[in-house]
Amino acid sequence: MRRVVVTGLGTVNALALDVPGTFAALAAGRSGIGPLTFRDHARLTIGIGAEVKGWDAAARFPQGLPLYDRVTQYALAAGAEAMAMAGLPQDLGPRGGVILGTAAGGIATWEDSYRAVFAEGKARVSPLTVPRLMHNAAASHLSILHGLQGPVLAVASACASANHAMGLALQQIRVGAADVILTGGTEAMLCFGGVKAWEGLRVLAPDACRPFSLGRKGMVIGDGAGVLVFEAEDHARARGAAVLAEVAGFAMTADAGDIVAPDADGAVRAMRLALADAGMAPGDVGYINAHGTGTLANDRSESAAIRAVFGAGAPPVSSTKAMHGHAIGATGALEAIAAIMALRTGILPPTIGHQAEDPDCALDVIANVARAAQVRAVLSNAFAFGGLNAVLAFRAA
Amino acid sequence: MVAMRDQIEAAVIEILAEQLLLTPADVAPDARIGDLGLDSLGKVEAIFALEERFGIAIPFNANDAEAPDEAPDFDFSSVPAIVDGVARLVAQKPT
Numbered sequence: 001m002r003r004v005v006v007t008g009l010g011t012v013n014a015l016a017l018d019v020p021g022t023f024a025a026l027a028a029g030r031s032g033i034g035p036l037t038f039r040d041h042a043r044l045t046i047g048i049g050a051e052v053k054g055w056d057a058a059a060r061f062p063q064g065l066p067l068y069d070r071v072t073q074y075a076l077a078a079g080a081e082a083m084a085m086a087g088l089p090q091d092l093g094p095r096g097g098v099i100l101g102t103a104a105g106g107i108a109t110w111e112d113s114y115r116a117v118f119a120e121g122k123a124r125v126s127p128l129t130v131p132r133l134m135h136n137a138a139a140s141h142l143s144i145l146h147g148l149q150g151p152v153l154a155v156a157s158a159c160a161s162a163n164h165a166m167g168l169a170l171q172q173i174r175v176g177a178a179d180v181i182l183t184g185g186t187e188a189m190l191c192f193g194g195v196k197a198w199e200g201l202r203v204l205a206p207d208a209c210r211p212f213s214l215g216r217k218g219m220v221i222g223d224g225a226g227v228l229v230f231e232a233e234d235h236a237r238a239r240g241a242a243v244l245a246e247v248a249g250f251a252m253t254a255d256a257g258d259i260v261a262p263d264a265d266g267a268v269r270a271m272r273l274a275l276a277d278a279g280m281a282p283g284d285v286g287y288i289n290a291h292g293t294g295t296l297a298n299d300r301s302e303s304a305a306i307r308a309v310f311g312a313g314a315p316p317v318s319s320t321k322a323m324h325g326h327a328i329g330a331t332g333a334l335e336a337i338a339a340i341m342a343l344r345t346g347i348l349p350p351t352i353g354h355q356a357e358d359p360d361c362a363l364d365v366i367a368n369v370a371r372a373a374q375v376r377a378v379l380s381n382a383f384a385f386g387g388l389n390a391v392l393a394f395r396a397a
Numbered sequence: 398m399v400a401m402r403d404q405i406e407a408a409v410i411e412i413l414a415e416q417l418l419l420t421p422a423d424v425a426p427d428a429r430i431g432d433l434g435l436d437s438l439g440k441v442e443a444i445f446a447l448e449e450r451f452g453i454a455i456p457f458n459a460n461d462a463e464a465p466d467e468a469p470d471f472d473f474s475s476v477p478a479i480v481d482g483v484a485r486l487v488a489q490k491p492t
Contacts, residue, residue: 045454202441202459218460261437296460297437 003233004173004247005397008086009337010078013224013324014050018081022334023341025323026349027370032324033208033220040192046204049190050222050325066128068141069106070188074225074330075138076145079182083146086229087241088180096148097178098139099169100227101161101185103329105154106133108191138186138225150178159291160252161185162226162332163382163390167250169230170392179235184333186225195221201260203295209326211292211319212299212365214356219293222325226333228340243397245340248377249278255387262298262383267305270389271379275309278377278393282310285393286375287348289339291383292319293326302383303361316373318351318366332382336392339378343396346374405451405487406480412446413476429475440473447479453486 011018014032015025025032032050041047057065057073068076079098088096109132113125131137136154143152151172155165162185169183189195198204198221205217236243251273255266275282291302299319306314320338327334342348347370354367380392406426413430414421416439424433435443437459444455461469472478 045456200441200445202444202457204458205460206458216460217458258436259438 001174002176004170004230005233005236006228006244006247006340007231007236007241008082008088008229009244009340010081010085010227011225011334011337012052012074012077013327013334014052014222015324017054017077019085019337022337023345026320026338026341027347029350029352029369030323031352032222036190036195038191044192044195045199046195046206048206048220049195050220051190052223067131069109069132069137071102071106071186072138072141074188074223075100075186075227076141078184078186078225078227079142079146082182082227082229086231088229090147092148092180094149095179096146097151097172097181098142098148099151099153099155099165099172099181099183100139100142101155101157101165101329101332102135102138102187103156103158103161104187104189104194105135106137107189107194109133111191111193142182146182148182151181156329157388157390158384158386159326159328159331160382160384160388160390161329163380163392164252166228166230166332166336166392167252167390170247170250173230173232180229180231182227183230184226184228184336185330187328187330188223189328190221190223205294208353209294209322210353210355211290211294211322211351212303212358212361212363213354214358216294216296216299218295219321219326222327224324224327224334225330226337228333228336245343245397246395247392248280248395249274249393250391251277252388252390254389257387259387260385262301263387264301264305264308266387266389267302267381267383268308270391271305271309271381274379274391274393278395280377280393284377285310285315285379286373287315287339287342287378288317289335289378289380290317290319291381292321292351294319294321298383300360302381303363306363314363316348316364316366316371318349320349322352332380332390335380336394339380339394342375342378343394346372348373348375401487402480402484405483406476408450409447409476409479409483412443412450416443424476426476430473447483451483451487453483453490455482455486
């Protein structure tokens with residue numbers, strides 16, 4: 001079985017439009033959450049989100065813009081950065097692939113087309129509506145732009161989409177189906193209909209995202225994309241690529257219980273299986289990038305699960321969602337980038353907005369300020385609605 | 398006003414009963430929600446139904462539900478508390 005490494009990173013999110021800016025914001029504990037600005041936002045109850053700022057789509061995509069929903073635009077920008085960082089040749093062909101997570105796909109395109117025919121009484125919608133909104137649009141455009149002709153698909157598992165996508169990418173390379181896969185996730189759910197739908201569940205915070213803190217009021221939705229270059233280690237070494245981290249292990253489990261309420265047992269099994277897949281003992285892990293949504297239910301359940309797996313000496317934990325927001329199907333990719341930052345720089349990113357320790361979340365939470373620590377292995381958790389759990393383990397290169 | 402309160406109480410009980418797969422007679426007018434076995438989705442569905450029935454917006458956040466030391470925006474702990482809250486929002490509606 002081939003070992004798999006990360007040789008490139010790319011991102012667009014509420015903190016920055018690239019990896020260096022994102023690293024700087026994560027290390028500084030900066031928040032990307034602010035007032036919503038999209039069309040009709042004033043008709044919503046919730047007024048905040050982690051929007052991508054300063055996004056000039058027309059300047060970035062002078063050619064293909066009519067074909068690209070924002071969910072695709074973000075993925076293309078992140079993918080270009082990751083490809084450039086990896087220094088990959090453009091002739092990977094059938095040995096290259098793309099596996100990207102997204103929960104809502106081109107939701108703003110759905111909204112625009114329904115608005116046109118229902119609210120504005122138009123007779124027709126753009127002929128590009130279907131290719132814009134399909135969940136695989138971002139993955140397919142990345143494959144087209146970079147000539148990647150092997151395994152290309154989208155993965156949809158709500159808030160675990162990106163972790164599931166990266167896990168599949170790892171498995172595809174391990175078994176030899178590809179040498180290189182661009183993987184991660186992309187999401188652009190910050191539009192009127194997207195936030196309206198989330199409001200109905202009554203889990204959005206009106207003020208800030210405060211994972212694991214007393215007084216937390218729920219989640220804050222974010223937009224963005226994270227794309228990581230997963231590459232067979234032998235392939236990376238042969239071309240002299242810089243290796244950023246090893247993708248050491250992955251596991252996925254299902255609660256088979258409630259459609260929204262989390263079950264700690266499913267999370268426990270996913271973390272234990274991911275450690276086993278990586279050949280790691282719990283004591284090897286130096287940092288956990290938690291799912292940490294900032295809801296009462298998730299943070300309590302996840303804390304119990306981490307304690308069950310790691311005991312009282314559990315490693316430091318943070319949820320970077322307090323900074324980049326909950327980017328739903330992309331969030332696992334943003335968090336994998338944060339976890340790799342911890343391995344590369346020795347800076348463990350904080351959980352900002354943390355006000356007071358919650359006895360129900362008895363963990364070593366990295367509260368408000370980043371912590372310096374040399375770590376050799378990290379976990380990145382994702383636990384989705386639908387009872388789906390996906391955990392990745394990374395090891396220092 | 399009393400008639401209005403009775404109407405609201407009947408509606409609250411009917412909507413809760415529907416979510417609990419019970420008949421309205423099985424939901425006592427002084428029942429506590431925690432004792433009824435209503436899950437989190439049932440709760441937000443009941444709130445949605447009350448908002449639609451009375452044309453109000455209920456300021457409920459699921460993350461407030463179990464924080465006993467601070468007053469929640471909307472008290473969803475018992476049938477009488479819900480009836481009081483809905484009655485207050487109905488009275489505040491612009492006429």
